[in-house]
Amino acid sequence: MRFAALASRNLKETVREPLSVVFEIGLPLIFMLMFWALGKNLGEDMFTATMQLPAVVIFGFSFLMSISAITLARDRQSALFLRLLTTPLKSGDFIAAYSLPYVLIAIFQIAVCFAMAALLGLEIIGNIGIVFLIFILMAVCLIGLGMFIGSIFTENQANIAGSAVIVFVAILGGCWMPLKFVGGVFESIGYALPFAHAIDAARNVLNGSTLGDVSIDLLWVIGYTAVFFILGAVCLGWKTKE
Amino acid sequence: MGYIEDKNNFAIQTFNITRKFGNLTAVDGVNLGVKKGEIFSLLGPNGAGKTTIIKMLCCLLRPTGGTGAIMGYDIQEEPLAVKSIIGISPQETAISLHLNSLENLELICGVYGMSKEETKKRSEEILELMSLTKRAKDRAGKLSGGMQRRLSIAMALVSDPLVLFLDEPTLGLDPQARRSMWEQIAGLKGKKTILLTTHYLEEADALADRIAIIDEGKIIALGTSGELKNKIQDKQIMIVKAKNLTHEAIEGLRKIYPDAREIEGGVEIRAKEISFERIVNYLHSEGTKIESTLIKEPSLDDVFLQLTGKEIRE
Numbered sequence: 001m002r003f004a005a006l007a008s009r010n011l012k013e014t015v016r017e018p019l020s021v022v023f024e025i026g027l028p029l030i031f032m033l034m035f036w037a038l039g040k041n042l043g044e045d046m047f048t049a050t051m052q053l054p055a056v057v058i059f060g061f062s063f064l065m066s067i068s069a070i071t072l073a074r075d076r077q078s079a080l081f082l083r084l085l086t087t088p089l090k091s092g093d094f095i096a097a098y099s100l101p102y103v104l105i106a107i108f109q110i111a112v113c114f115a116m117a118a119l120l121g122l123e124i125i126g127n128i129g130i131v132f133l134i135f136i137l138m139a140v141c142l143i144g145l146g147m148f149i150g151s152i153f154t155e156n157q158a159n160i161a162g163s164a165v166i167v168f169v170a171i172l173g174g175c176w177m178p179l180k181f182v183g184g185v186f187e188s189i190g191y192a193l194p195f196a197h198a199i200d201a202a203r204n205v206l207n208g209s210t211l212g213d214v215s216i217d218l219l220w221v222i223g224y225t226a227v228f229f230i231l232g233a234v235c236l237g238w239k240t241k242e
Numbered sequence: 243m244g245y246i247e248d249k250n251n252f253a254i255q256t257f258n259i260t261r262k263f264g265n266l267t268a269v270d271g272v273n274l275g276v277k278k279g280e281i282f283s284l285l286g287p288n289g290a291g292k293t294t295i296i297k298m299l300c301c302l303l304r305p306t307g308g309t310g311a312i313m314g315y316d317i318q319e320e321p322l323a324v325k326s327i328i329g330i331s332p333q334e335t336a337i338s339l340h341l342n343s344l345e346n347l348e349l350i351c352g353v354y355g356m357s358k359e360e361t362k363k364r365s366e367e368i369l370e371l372m373s374l375t376k377r378a379k380d381r382a383g384k385l386s387g388g389m390q391r392r393l394s395i396a397m398a399l400v401s402d403p404l405v406l407f408l409d410e411p412t413l414g415l416d417p418q419a420r421r422s423m424w425e426q427i428a429g430l431k432g433k434k435t436i437l438l439t440t441h442y443l444e445e446a447d448a449l450a451d452r453i454a455i456i457d458e459g460k461i462i463a464l465g466t467s468g469e470l471k472n473k474i475q476d477k478q479i480m481i482v483k484a485k486n487l488t489h490e491a492i493e494g495l496r497k498i499y500p501d502a503r504e505i506e507g508g509v510e511i512r513a514k515e516i517s518f519e520r521i522v523n524y525l526h527s528e529g530t531k532i533e534s535t536l537i538k539e540p541s542l543d544d545v546f547l548q549l550t551g552k553e554i555r556e
Binding site for chain 1: 335350353397
């Protein structure tokens with residue numbers, strides 16, 4: 001359990017940075033309120049709390065991914081990381097310490113977004129457990145991507161790469177408008193990535209679909225989660241042995 | 243292997259250890275033996291290879307030739323055993339800025355697998371030792387540079403390592419903070435084996451039991467401060483600060499003392515034996531107005547100058 005000490009440090013470093021908290025918790029809530037108000041004025045179903053919850057949660061994870069990538073990239077260049085490499089910590093300890101704290105933050109994000117959505121009229125017809133599973137898988141997927149970006153890039157590069165992923169999630173994930181409205185090649189790219197599948201699956205389950213109904217979307221999410229997390233873990237493991 | 247047989251006497255050993263980066267040889271066949279409980283200093287200018295040696299001994303960098311051992315454990319074959327008995331304070335302050343001083347120490351105790359009770363006891367002891375008890379709950383980012391450096395060394399000590407590596411521990415500190423740090427390090431003498439790298443001559447002189455002078459990746463001299471100073475041939479150095487000192491006067495002085503050289507506002511004379519009276523009389527006869535004279539003992543800088551032909555801070 002040597003990793004727990006470093007994981008605890010990483011959690012504290014993140015939550016004690018006021019800007020991180022604003023981006024991870026405040027911003028998703030502001031987005032949810034904003035689009036809910038928009039939906040009220042336009043009378044558009046797309047912006048109800050039930051439709052917005054999956055988009056806001058997964059969009060929030062993209063900020064978490066960016067912050068985890070920047071933290072890791074900054075740490076890798078620090079003397080503290082150098083010191084940690086001279087301790088008995090193994091590669092697996094570093095991987096656990098740079099992923100588990102963000103999973104905890106993601107769970108907190110999910111809870112806060114659920115609470116806000118409930119206040120704004122969230123309706124849950126399907127199985128909430130499946131929705132939670134989809135969210136957790138996407139959190140792990142994006143944390144893996146963050147670990148990958150943080151392992152191979154410098155802090156500045158990670159900042160740019162993280163911003164690019166946030167934009168991809170917003171546009172190609174169909175967060176604020178259905179991908180079919182974008183159409184063409186962008187719709188194809190969107191559905192070649194996991195974000196739109198995760199958002200569609202969560203929306204459908206909230207509206208009453210079963211696990212079987214969303215199994216194809218779920219397989220996309222599971223596949224990408226495995227690939228991104230393994231990629232991130234391998235890269236960080238490699239950096240700690242380099 | 244030899245180092246295994248000697249492990250009862252030596253805490254740190256290197257055997258022809260070499261590190262190349264492409265065509266550049268940063269460390270070139272270095273052989274060292276640091277005795278248990280000793281403060282041993284690697285003294286040399288920037289880029290001499292000091293930090294590269296430390297990185298290899300801490301298993302951060304693989305040697306491209308030769309090897310090293312810590313307490314008998316080969317750095318390449320048993321890195322985990324080595325890592326469990328060493329502590330390092332890297333050249334840059336290695337602390338977590340959003341954690342307070344106590345949390346920084348707890349982090350290190352945690353990664354070394356220490357129990358809660360042990361962590362509490364060791365952290366309190368080390369905070370006291372490094373005079374940080376009053377700032378235990380303050381965020382590390384809010385401490386002064388000197389305190390951050392002390393915390394960095396405290397983190398190297400808190401796991402109670404057998405061997406401590408201090409890489410330029412006073413770099414960038416003001417003279418007062420440097421003195422204070424020296425006192426802390428001197429307090430560890432005999433309790434820990436310490437390998438200290440520095441390019442401050444006074445630091446090596448004040449702290450180290452033995453000193454290895456390193457230049458361009460090679461050890462060029464090794465011994466106690468006194469032994470190294472005795473090695474230099476010109477045992478007397480006289481510095482004369484003067485007005486109206488002409489080049490002709492210095493040239494004339496060189497006929498008596500060939501190693502006389504012009505320095506800012508005066509002349510420096512090095513020789514096995516110096517006649518104070520003769521020099522003063524000569525300079526007076528040349529119309530020179532002497533402002534001050536100083537006869538000094540050779541310093542480590544003089545040793546370095548003689549061995550390499552350059553000053554350590556060049």
